[in-house]
Amino acid sequence: MSELIHQQPHHVKLPEGSIEKQTTTLNLGPTHPATHGVFQNILEVDGERIISSEQTVGYIHRAFEKIAERRPLYQITPLTDRLNYCSSPINNMGWHLTCEKLLGVNTPKRVDYLRVIIMELSRIADHLICNSIVGVDSGAFSGFLYVMQYRELIYEIFEEVCGSRLTTNIGRIGGFERNFTNAAFEKIEKFLKEYPVTLKEFENLFNRNRIFMERTMGTGGISAERALNYGFTGPNLRATGVDYDVRVAAPYSSYEDFKFDIPVGSTGDNYDRFMVRNQEMWQSLGIIEQAFRKVQEFRGTDADVYHADVPEYYLPEKQDVYTKMEALIWHFKIIMGEIDMPKGEVYHSVEGGNGELGFYLISDGGRAPFRLHFRRPCFIYYQAYSELTKGALLSDAVITMSSLNLIAGEMDA
């Protein structure tokens, strides 16, 4: 009998060793509903257990670093939008802050506070998606739908400030393109009033939910030492217990004026990552509230300041462009990128939605950067996925992937 089974028809050519092989090779992705982005995992599974895995990335590589080498500064901002598109304002502002560092621009306090409001709103939008997707992957869809209306409200605020929602291209070197409107402030106020209620309810759905806890606790964990060695930053690092946050370690945009805590976890597993993100949303809410109050305190002409004085890089008022010669000339010079930037080499990093987002800019004094490198946190910590999922169940690997907050756009640049 057994001879019969093992006898192989002559016309079928199986790979060597495939009959004796006890494990299965499984492709998770590149297009799979559970991966939330385009990346491939080649898993070697024994039943439900993952024995080893290999990652393939680069499916949406768009050569941003190469393109940036011939673009003037403003034309690079839309490229940064498309890195981590869940929190593009942080990328935009990180890039503008890098330019300001190279150009030696000091921004007024009001600009800093307005930027902080926008950056923290986008952090909330980012964490909100990540955490609710963790919920979806563990079988709870309602949380995701429930918080989505507040991402919508955040996008409405962005729309009010800059005109677009997802790929925002927000702000200018030195500040914002226009002052915040009253409607924008009203929407921020509405958000501050309503979102805590929803976030509390969202937490009630998950934090002590038996099913959710059992699915996430103890899966996808990593020690602090390994996480540092793998170059983890952001919530994923903080979940392991390391309190590294760029906003505190190297304050930019006047973050030193705000009071907030850095939530940390201990085991670095999926549950800790979830809890750290939730806590960070509360902290972000606190920061927005403080910034909102600080912005309200400006009186008189100070209350109209929304950009620094950088005539060489800040686009003149549209009204002036239509009526004044000087403004028209500057407008064209800036748009066409005819201004050479100073020589220099700067590294600037901001606390992005999922870690330290760094910009390494080398300028040789031309109109475009000589070299621009993005430190993309996703790309760096995705390397650890193989270690995180070794020996885990296939269904846990899916949760681990979403709780790492992997964004294909950021990974592939």
Added chain:
Amino acid sequence: MSLTNEYIRQRITEKFGDAITNVEEPAGFLTFEVPKEMNLKVMQFLHDDNELKFRFLTDLCGVHYPNQEGRELAVVYHMHNLVDNVRLRMKVFTGINDPDVFTATSLFESANWQERETYDFYGINFVGHPNLKRILNVDEMDYFPMRKEYPLEDQSRIDKDDEMFGRGGSIS
């Protein structure tokens, strides 16, 4: 006492002498160059020393300087001491015909993909890397696209059929 740039500079020149060159501080960021044979030794020292403690590799990337004969390619390491919150930048230069640099993967796991990326775009051969193959580009690619000899398309070229790109033609 917090760690200052002068102190780090003093420690590494004490240890490695003339091997440390081009020490600069652009925007307060300590930057120096080491010979490519010594990149691992210096990194190991920065990593293991009880005072320096540069145990976090923030970033690793390549740069191409086509006009520097014999040292066209650079690898730039950004390292971070998370305890004292100090950063430094270390550079290694190599010739384009002999782009071998020792891998940092034995010290930092995070160097793995970043070195693959650098290899992918600049063709720097990281000696001792466990899995040095292309990462963002297709495996069949036979050139290193971020090198300066591959310019981007000239934006003012006129031999393209604009109609295919939604510009000009009958639609406008």
